[in-house]
Amino acid sequence: MFCKILVYAVSVAWFLSLAGATPATVTQTIIAPIPMVTPIEYRSVDGQLFVTMEARATPVALGGIVVNGVTYNGVYAGPVLRLMPGDTLHFHLVNHLLQATNVHFHGLSVSPQGHGDDSMHMVAAGDSWDYIIPIPKDHPPGVYWYHTHGHDFAERQLMGGLSGTLVIDGFQEQVPATKLLTEHLMALKEFSPNKNGDLNIVPKPVNGSIKTLNGQVTPRIDIQPGETQLWRFSDQTANTYFRLRLEGHQMIVIGRDARPILHPETVSEVLIGPSERTDLLVTARAAGAYRLIAEPVSTGPVGDMFPAQDLAIVASARDMSRPAPLPLGALIINAPGQKPIPGDRIDAHRLVSLSEDPVTGLFFINHAVFDPARIDISVPLGSIEDWTIRNSSEELHVFHIHQVPFQVLSINGKPQPFQGLRDTIDVPIHGDVVIRMAFTDPTIVGRFMYHCHILEHEDKGMMSQIEVYDPKTGPMPEGMHMSSDAGKSRSHGIPANSGAR
Ligand SMILES: [Cu+2]
Numbered sequence: 001m002f003c004k005i006l007v008y009a010v011s012v013a014w015f016l017s018l019a020g021a022t023p024a025t026v027t028q029t030i031i032a033p034i035p036m037v038t039p040i041e042y043r044s045v046d047g048q049l050f051v052t053m054e055a056r057a058t059p060v061a062l063g064g065i066v067v068n069g070v071t072y073n074g075v076y077a078g079p080v081l082r083l084m085p086g087d088t089l090h091f092h093l094v095n096h097l098l099q100a101t102n103v104h105f106h107g108l109s110v111s112p113q114g115h116g117d118d119s120m121h122m123v124a125a126g127d128s129w130d131y132i133i134p135i136p137k138d139h140p141p142g143v144y145w146y147h148t149h150g151h152d153f154a155e156r157q158l159m160g161g162l163s164g165t166l167v168i169d170g171f172q173e174q175v176p177a178t179k180l181l182t183e184h185l186m187a188l189k190e191f192s193p194n195k196n197g198d199l200n201i202v203p204k205p206v207n208g209s210i211k212t213l214n215g216q217v218t219p220r221i222d223i224q225p226g227e228t229q230l231w232r233f234s235d236q237t238a239n240t241y242f243r244l245r246l247e248g249h250q251m252i253v254i255g256r257d258a259r260p261i262l263h264p265e266t267v268s269e270v271l272i273g274p275s276e277r278t279d280l281l282v283t284a285r286a287a288g289a290y291r292l293i294a295e296p297v298s299t300g301p302v303g304d305m306f307p308a309q310d311l312a313i314v315a316s317a318r319d320m321s322r323p324a325p326l327p328l329g330a331l332i333i334n335a336p337g338q339k340p341i342p343g344d345r346i347d348a349h350r351l352v353s354l355s356e357d358p359v360t361g362l363f364f365i366n367h368a369v370f371d372p373a374r375i376d377i378s379v380p381l382g383s384i385e386d387w388t389i390r391n392s393s394e395e396l397h398v399f400h401i402h403q404v405p406f407q408v409l410s411i412n413g414k415p416q417p418f419q420g421l422r423d424t425i426d427v428p429i430h431g432d433v434v435i436r437m438a439f440t441d442p443t444i445v446g447r448f449m450y451h452c453h454i455l456e457h458e459d460k461g462m463m464s465q466i467e468v469y470d471p472k473t474g475p476m477p478e479g480m481h482m483s484s485d486a487g488k489s490r491s492h493g494i495p496a497n498s499g500a501r
Pocket of ligand 1: 396397398452453454457458462
């Protein structure tokens, strides 16, 4: 505690020096929190983005200690991929680990087949794979992300670092008031090294975990008094909820799960669960240092308790090299894809029940654990369906379905005003969420998953498969779709970060 107080005292002294109250000293500059840095960005050129991503065990410096992570290209917070609608992503994955891995492109409505976003395809140790992801011209812009999706070990590989942010440009055109604002991409990750320094939470850490922002522990975010910035969070943790509060400030939520929401909400705190994205507007108050705090979160009687931690120091100070901030314009939202899904013809109503067995530690969807050989739901292309997602347990779950966004109709029986489509939703303890999905986009034909995005739960069974098929040709015959090496080279007992070569 003493050290913490000392750091803050020095931070404030450093801040005052920056604000011009006293001259800065070398000592203050060194001890002051270091600026938040966005990870390296790869941007598409002429409609194409070619990247080689090497998954390997990597030493990672986090908060003054070095731990053994697993990263893409050595970047713990993950390289940022930035594309435009209509571009094609060529993602060459090279697996240097001693176990299989793969990549899922979270939130994208792209093909799940072949070299597309096929989360069933495993890339064996030592192998490589080319993901080729054409982004449809009318794809909603926004913050998405990519991450490892190997069933049984997604949790520990993600904890090790295997994820990154994927941006489809165009959000600011849909919310014109944000066009001139400074944009910060803010990847939320957390790590919990075991006694060997491995980022390995199996078994669960006894000493808790440390939350990071863009792979940094409590960095500094610079802003000018009166300036509004666009903060674009993505929760890239395996299991962790963030309840974010900025001291002395309110925030405006303008986007969720990549898309602008139709009615922005002014809040004093915001909850971001595993895999969720939230776009916030923050307007700095008077010059000063403010803590961005991750407040404590409990996910229920049999869930997890995430303690409070300072996520960043927000330094509001006049920057003489930059023009004075302009007032934020009117928040006009022009997002043509954010339309309610027509409900005049519902082709199927389904119940997706999430439950768990505290004795065996297994997690279920409709009383079954994941089976890669089983298709749980078959849907003809063109269908519109309402699903009730039921949480029959004593902890939170985060429902996510690949490939297709959904509309939230009600939570615990309470109708929800339409704010826009999403790809994740928190399902309250012993509660129901009703969602509507349009399986009408031919791009998504194929097999893909729906699951809890608390990856501990997913790894322990809470995942199922859906097939969307063309009614002219019917469902795919069994065995035609599973990748030839699906499940091969799964070294269940080997932590991902022991895979150095
Ligand atoms: Cu869950």
